[in-house]
Amino acid sequence: MRFRESLLAEWDRLDRGNKLDLLRRSTSAFWDALWLQQLRWEDEVIQDLRFGLRMLSKNPGFTLIAVFTLALGIGANTTIFSVVNAVWLRPLPYPEADQLTLVRHRNLKQPGSNFELTPGNYLDLLRQNQSLEGMAAFASNDFNLTGAGEPERLKGQAVSAAFFRLLKIEPSAGRLFTDEDDRDGAPRVVILSHGLWQRRFGGKADVIGQTLILNDQIHTVVGITPPAFVSPERSAEIWAPISFGADAANERSSFYLNAIARLKPGVTLSTAQSDADVIAHRLMQAYPRSNTDLGFSVVSMHAYMVSGFKQSLFVLVGAVAFVLVIACVNVANLLLARAAVRERELAVRAALGAGRLRLIRQLLTESTLLALSGGAFGMLLALWGIRALRVISPTGPGTIARLDEVNLDWRVLGFTLGIACLTGMLFGLAPALQISKPDLHRSLNEAGRGSSSAAGQRLRGMLVVAEVALSLVLLVGAGLLIRSFIRLQNVDPGFNTERLLTMGIVMSVDKAKDLANISNFYQQVIERVQALPGVEAAGVATAAPIAMPGMRSAIVLEDKPDPPPGKAQLVNNRVVSPRYFQTLGIPLARGRLLSPQDTAQAPAVTVINQAMARRYWGDEDPVGKRFKFGFRTAKTPWLTVVGVVADVRQAGLNSEPLPELYTPFTQEHQRWVRPRFLFIRASGNPLSLVAAVKDQVWAIDKDQTINDVRTMEEIVARSLGPRRFNLLLLGVFAAVALLLATVGIYGVISYAVSHRTREIGVRMALGAQRGDILRLIVGQGLVLTLSGVVIGLVASFALTRWLESLLFEVSTTDPLTFAGVALLLTAVALLACYVPARRATKVDPMRALHCE
Secondary structure, eight states: HHHHHHHHHHHSSSSSHHHHHHHHHHHHHHHHHHHHHHHHHHHHHHHHHHHHHHHHOOOHHHHHHHHHHHHHHHHHHHHHHHHHIIIIIOSSSTTTTTGEEEEEEEESSSTTOOOOOHHHHHHHHHHHHHEOOOOOOOOOOOOOESSHHHHHHHEEEEETHHHEEEEHHOSEOOOOGGGGGGTTOOOEEEEEHHHHHHHHHHGGGGGGOOOOEEETTEEEEEEOOOOOOOOOTOOOEEEOOOOOTTGGGGOOOOOBBBEEEETTTTTOOOOOOOHHHHHHHHHHHHHHHHHHHHEEEEEHHHHHHHHHHHHHHEEEEEEEHHHHHHHHHHHHHHHHHHHHTHHHHHHHHTTTTOOHHHHHHHHHHHHHHHHHHHHHHHHOOOOHHHHHHHHHHHSTTTTTTTTGOOOOOHHHHHHHHHHHHHHHHHHHHHHHHSSOOOOOOHHHHHGGGOOOHHHHHHHHHHHHHHHHHHHHHHHHHHHHHHHHHHHHHOOOOOSSSSSSSEEEOOOTTOSSSSSSHHHHHHHHHHHHHTSSSSEEEEEEEEOOTTOOOOEEEEETTTOOOOTTOOOOOEEEEEEEOOOOOHHOOOOOOEEOOOTTTOOSSSEEEEEEEHHHHHHTTTTTTTOOOOOESSSSSSSOOOOEEEEEEOOOOTTTSSSSOOOOEETTHHHHHHHHTTOOOOEEHHHHHGGGHHHHHHHHHHHHHOOOOOOOEHHHHHHHHTTHHHHHHHHHHHHHHHHHHHHHHHHHHHHHHHHHHHHHHHHHHHHHHTTTHHHHHHHHHHHHHHHHHHHHHHHHHHHHHHHHHGGGGGSSOOOOOOOOHHHHHHHHHHHHHHHHHHHHHHHTTTTOOOHHHOOO
16 A cells, blocks of 8 residues: 555656656566567467477377367358258348248148149239239240251240349349230240250340240240359249239149249238138138138248258268267377377476476467368369269259358358367367376376376277267168168059160140140150061150149049038149050059040040049949049049059159049040140160151151150159168268277277287286286277267157157167167178287287396
8 A cells, every 4th residue: 555655646746757657668578578578479370370380290100190080070060061952051042032931832731731822822922912022933845946956855844934033133144024925825035044945046145036946936035144144943944924814813723833023112921821821721711612721832942952852961960970070089089099199298298397288289289270171182182072972962852952052152151160169179178187197106207108198098988989979870871761762762663664765755835736746745655666676565655654643633422422611632634545554554443544445535544543532432343433533523534444453652762652644635624635745665775766766757757855864763863862862861870970080999998909908918927818808998998888878869869859750660769770770880880890809819928027
């Protein structure tokens, strides 16, 4: 207190100039001291870095193993994060994409059932909604391009004029659609994708205004989309206006439209959904026959595009996170073992005045150097991994979208850098804390050299248990997917896929004006193709099995009461040729098949599958029963069931057969439905027939397009693509985890053997046999392994439920998989323990005791 008072008194005696001079000198001294402290700290950091690099370079074997282990974990995580970034975090490639929504129908009594809109309901929602800035319909609409080179089938869409405006897309050439283009009877115009413009028309500027023959009708090209534009239906490369006729407002039974919409500023998705719910309730009251239990679903465009593969992505993210943790645990174990060897060195440094924080900083510096090196090599592995993903990734429903956009951008680089630093802290902190406070007396004592503390041994054992548990979880997941995939491959599709060729062949609307044209064309194609050498049978149908479920049609049964409103009796409807069943090898169960005599002049007939027979007639014989499309009062004819065939899994091997009927394309009630696929049963390699089949088709019509030439085995393999993709990735991650766990167990047991040399020598000198030593060492590893297996099994029971949607006829708690994986991991661990244990049995007791 007196010192403070004397200072204040001295300060008061100073004049203003001296006070300012004193403040300046004090401030300068403070900053000088701070600068010197910073220089000292920077010098210490540089010293730590140099020393760390020197220590790592002196142990190249340890360094390479640690860096490679971390590179595996960081590379796998960077690869999957690149996918997450591209398909989940990165916004859709449209301006203000967060305001875009997709509007579809949903069944109010079946949660999660979303499907296409009807024209009438779409137009009512367009007029009545208060939450949407705009709304546009779109539907698939492929085109036959003829008259300019080889005929080609183009994937396209029919869209409202507002479609491109809502997406806020500006054309790279020409113009977009206008409201006049939507008018019924307006001149036919189209917009080309940039890719189609380059591929088919050589990127020539004079394509704007050029006329194309699409579906035998003249269309004028009015615009080109930007190079980066991707339609919500990603395969589309040509667009035409969609027009609604006078009767469209009353069409409430044809579900074929999708709709995109843009929210008004300040309107939330929940508000838009509530608005749509009010309109849906209003329509239910106005049209109870068609709209009972029919609502609208308004979801963000981004959420819709990731909804089909969200579960797969979650599983992969979890798997790579496990791999990274296992890699960190493995390197932490290596560092603990290495640090025990360096215990004397750290004790010397502590004795010379190094504080605990300085020792921790030194050890963390070395671990961070390892992590950054692993991150650099992991980035290289990620580049290779992304290329591999693009090669092996399947296409079609259920696959991860936007994989073609996956790359290493600044987000991925930041993620890799961050995860490298985080892993350095994760695997470096435990060893640093463990050995940064050495027992100087024991460590500096000669007898303490090479010793290991009980705490260090316990920590290494716990880390091995964690490795085994995490590896078992991944192996169980991979095992469940493998068993599921094997069962799926063994499913009978209901027909013979061998030597079966399929190709798209669709008559244009202009040529398919009447039934006579349709029948004549397809009959000529079948006759000519069947006459080719190497062809056993040929047929046509409206959809390919496995790849397409087919058209859904409502029916009424003659001998059964009509269903209540909102409970339509829906069946899949395929229009086929008489020899379709023989061509595909679909067996007849009852009655007869379709025949060439089922013509337009003959009674209307149909063949149904067993699922339809069971659903609507139970134990009754369905042959001779009659039903019709639509309503009982509809003008469509009554169809007589003449046969029942085996069920075909039309929508995929993992889907149950649905009620289905087959009608001949030669009968009048099907005159507007044209077959779209030609099927050929070959006696040899079906692909060798492609050129000859094309020649025969073009001999009938030189402008006929032929596309999607594939074998049925290829179609089946493609349908399994998403499951095979998930299985491959999870299997790779599980294999890496098993390898790392094996290395970890081997490392711990090997380290224990090297540090128990004296003990082993004493035991053998006292009469212990080699078998006793072997059991001792293997038993130590077995205890750790079994502990990890038990924990892993408990964790697997809790976590495998996330795989439920990815499995087929396999329980998430399948006992065979759990037992098999546990035995496999135990066997591998025993092998990893046996190698160092066998080395221990060869210890010479005299040499071991002499060395000590």
